[in-house]
Amino acid sequence: IPKAIILSSDEMRRALTRIAHEIVERNRGAENLAIIGVHTRGIPLAERLAAKLSELEGVEVPQGRLDITLYRDDLSEVARQPIIRETQVPFDLAHRRVILVDDVLFTGRTVRSALDALIDLGRPEGIQLAVLIDRGHRELPIRADYVGKNLPTAKHEIVKVKLQETDGIDIVELYEM
Ligand code: 5GP
Ligand code: MG
Numbered sequence: 001i002p003k004a005i006i007l008s009s010d011e012m013r014r015a016l017t018r019i020a021h022e023i024v025e026r027n028r029g030a031e032n033l034a035i036i037g038v039h040t041r042g043i044p045l046a047e048r049l050a051a052k053l054s055e056l057e058g059v060e061v062p063q064g065r066l067d068i069t070l071y072r073d074d075l076s077e078v079a080r081q082p083i084i085r086e087t088q089v090p091f092d093l094a095h096r097r098v099i100l101v102d103d104v105l106f107t108g109r110t111v112r113s114a115l116d117a118l119i120d121l122g123r124p125e126g127i128q129l130a131v132l133i134d135r136g137h138r139e140l141p142i143r144a145d146y147v148g149k150n151l152p153t154a155k156h157e158i159v160k161v162k163l164q165e166t167d168g169i170d171i172v173e174l175y176e177m
Helices: 009-026 042-057 109-121
Strands: 004-007 033-038 063-071 081-088 097-105 126-134 146-150 157-162 171-176
Touching (some): 004 146, 009 042, 009 146, 109 126
Antiparallel strands (some): 004 171
16 A cells, blocks of 8 residues: 555646756757656656657657666665666767656666766767656765656655556555565
8 A cells, every 4th residue: 555645647747747848948949859768667758758848849859768777686785786788779869968767766876877878879968867756865976857756755665656658557656665
């Protein structure tokens, strides 16, 4: 049973709409943007943002995806290592501003790996980070440029992000681990 509902489907839709507006405002349009989702739920979120951006600005924003899995050693928290499994970025990053999209930002380790992967692919003009939920507990000097909701959590809590595309429903809930 969830302890709390963090975002309803309407709240999620409004947060993503707001983020799309913030992206357009900060970048003065959507030309030269690219949007890259981090598996699993960053991908449908990236698709939704790209759709909103083209609705707002009338341009197609190229989309890519990164599959980065946090390998969690059974014995220790310290051994949590992000592993890049797949990179699908079928366009040139040079001269583009990349919006990296993930569902939850926690320690920052996944984003750090994503930055490495993106920089290896080419030389983007810049990289910005959009997340639906920032749950705190950063272990690296990484922050999001666009945040759906800041949610201070305890380490033993977990945030469940459910999306239509992956779970048949849009909702964010807080659970006790
Ligand atoms: P980090 O690498 O910042 O520690 O964790 C972020 C990655 O792990 C994201 O890709 C995110 O999907 C996942 N993650 C970390 N904590 C949570 C959480 O509480 N809920 C969900 N849904 N995903 C999380
Ligand atoms: Mg993830």
